[in-house]
Amino acid sequence: MMQLQTNRQAPRAAVNPANDAAKKAEAQHLAGLLASIAETRCRRAFSELFRHFAPKLLAYGSRQFGNEQTASDLVQETMTNVWHKAHLFNADKGAPATWIFTIARNIRFDLLRKNKHRRDEISADELWPILSEQNDSLEDDYALDHDVLMQEISAYYAQLPDAQRIVIEKIYVEGKSQQEVSDALGIPLGTVKSRTRLALLKLKELIA
Numbered sequence: 001m002m003q004l005q006t007n008r009q010a011p012r013a014a015v016n017p018a019n020d021a022a023k024k025a026e027a028q029h030l031a032g033l034l035a036s037i038a039e040t041r042c043r044r045a046f047s048e049l050f051r052h053f054a055p056k057l058l059a060y061g062s063r064q065f066g067n068e069q070t071a072s073d074l075v076q077e078t079m080t081n082v083w084h085k086a087h088l089f090n091a092d093k094g095a096p097a098t099w100i101f102t103i104a105r106n107i108r109f110d111l112l113r114k115n116k117h118r119r120d121e122i123s124a125d126e127l128w129p130i131l132s133e134q135n136d137s138l139e140d141d142y143a144l145d146h147d148v149l150m151q152e153i154s155a156y157y158a159q160l161p162d163a164q165r166i167v168i169e170k171i172y173v174e175g176k177s178q179q180e181v182s183d184a185l186g187i188p189l190g191t192v193k194s195r196t197r198l199a200l201l202k203l204k205e206l207i208a
Helices: 017-040 043-065 068-088 094-115 148-155 162-173 179-187 190-208
Strands: none
Touching: 017 043, 017 068, 017 094, 043 094, 043 190, 068 094, 148 162, 148 190, 162 179, 162 190, 179 190
16 A cells, blocks of 8 residues: 655655746646636636646546546546636635646546445545655645645544554654554554554545
8 A cells, every 4th residue: 555655854855946936837827727717718728728737637547547438537527627617716725736636536536436346445545646646757736735635634533543543643644654653553564554444444434
């Protein structure tokens, strides 16, 4: 199971001012496209936005579903939502990419629920699909902020039994591996895995 690194203290690559400036400029441009869609239903702006995000959404969907058709459905439904809900985007609350991938995440949940063959599967990816994609293949802009993550799940994992909650906090808040949790708590690795799975099943139930 992929371990999510949500700890603010985790080492990060050196800051590149030029790269940061380019990302900010791109985010502002994308925000402008969303504003044009919201205000004037500009098809040209939507077309540019679609060309920018469709390949990224398709790659994301392909990794999540392993099915090209379902990944394409994710792209279409996400961008259709963007067209109809562009007026809801608020640049003060986050980047355009974060907003659009949050829509994709919600649609992904819906698609998973419709897929009976996946009904009983559970993984960290299904609970935090955007953060689970934080790696070299995606830019930081396409991951939910740590604060957003914690706001979404804090109310849920507080309802877990203490033994499960402690394991979940160490893995997903402190960013520890299951082996590190095993060593820190002095319990077998198998116990850590069992508690993690039970906790994720409970969280999935609560979130659904």
